[in-house]
Amino acid sequence: MSQNYRSIAEKFIDEIEIKKSRFITYLMPIESEEQAQLYIAQIKKEHYKANHHCSAYILNEDASIQRMSDDGEPSGTAGVPMLEVLKKQELTNILAVVVRYFGGTKLGAGGLVRAYSGAVSEALVKAELIQNITQSIIELTLNYAQVDTFQYHLSKQEIEATVLDTQYTDKVSYQLAIDLLKVESVNHYLISIFNGQFDWQEIGEQRVNIPINR
Template sequence: MKIILQQAQGEITEKKSRFIATLCPVQSQEEAEQFIAACKKKYWDARHNCSAYVIGENNEIMHSSDDGEPSGTAGRPMLSVLTGQDVHNVAAVVTRYFGGVLLGTGGLVRAYQGAVSEALLHAEIRQQLLMQELMLTAEYTDVGKIQYLLSQAGFRTADTEYGAKVLFHVLVPAGEEDAAIKLLTEKTNGKVEITKGKLRNETCE
C-alpha cells in the first residue's frame, strides 16, 4: 500500500478564496483526530477546516467532515482523492480562507479536491509492504553460500547476528514465506535451521 513519509502541504486559490491542504501520516483514528485538532488550532482564524482520513490497508477506518461547508462539498471530495490515489494511513485538512466570492457546490468540490491533489504532489510517497521475517541459523562455513542464495532470490537481509552460529534475519513478502523456506532448505541440503519471526510493515523506495 502507498503511504506518505511525512507532513506535506499544498495551496490553491479559487476566486480569491485560499485553500491550504495539509497532509499527515497517521496510524490510528486518535492520531488523525489529534492532527485535525492541531490544524484547527493553528488556523483558528480560517472560515473552515475540513478534513478526511483513511486508515488501514483496506481502508478499515474512513472519515470526513465538511466543517460547516454545504454537505458533501468538502470532506467526501477530499476522501475521494485519497482513496482514488490509493494512499493509506493519512489524514488531510483543507483550510479555507474565504475570499468573498461564493463558489457554488461544483466549485467547492473542485477546490477541495484540487487542494488535496496539490498537497499530494508535494508529498513523499512510498510503497509499504507486509513482510514476513525468517530467521536462518547457520554454521560459519555456510555463510557465503547463504548470502549468495539470498542475493540470487532477491530476499532482503534486515540484520545478521554473529555468535556460536550465524543468525540471519531475512524479510520475504507475506504469503511467500513457505516457498522461501522450501527453496532455502533445498538449496542448503537442510543444513540451515529456519523459523518464522514477526510480520513487519516495510517501506520500499
C-alpha cells in the same frame, strides 16, 4: 488472518494556491478515531486564523470507519471529495486535513470540489505510501566481503526482500522481510550467488510496512 492494507508511511504536508486561496494539506497515519480528532484539534489550533479546516479519514483494515467534515464549506464540497480520493486510492488508517485560507475569490461548488480533492490528490502523489502486509522475517548474516554483492543484487530487485534492520559486528546481519510465497526462491538465489556461504535463520511471520513503488 489480518488483511493487507495500504496507507501512508508518515506525516506529510503540502500546499497549493488557487485564486489566492491557500490550501494546506496534512496527511497522517492514524490508529483510532480519538487520534484523528486529536490531530484535527491540533491543526485547528495551529491554524486558528484559517477559514476552514476540512477533514476526512478512514480506519480499519476493511475501511469500516469513514468520517468527513466540510467545516463550514457548502455541504458536500470538501469532506466528501477528500474522502473519495482516499477511497479511490484504497487507503485506510489515514487522516487528511485541508486548511483553507480564503483569498477573496469565491470558487463555487464545483471549484471547491476540485480544489479540495485536488489538494489531497496532489499531496498523495508526493507522499510515501506503504502496504501493511504479513511477511516472513529472515535473519541473513554475511561476511563483509559479500556486502557489496548483496547490495547490488538488492538494488536491482533480483533479491525480492526488504531490509528492516542491519547490525554490524564481526559480520553483517540483515533482518529481511520477504513475501511468504517467495522465501524459498530468495534462499535459492542467495545460494547461487554466494555458493551457500551465509547464515540464514527464519524468525517467524510479522506484519510490516513495505514502501509502494510508484
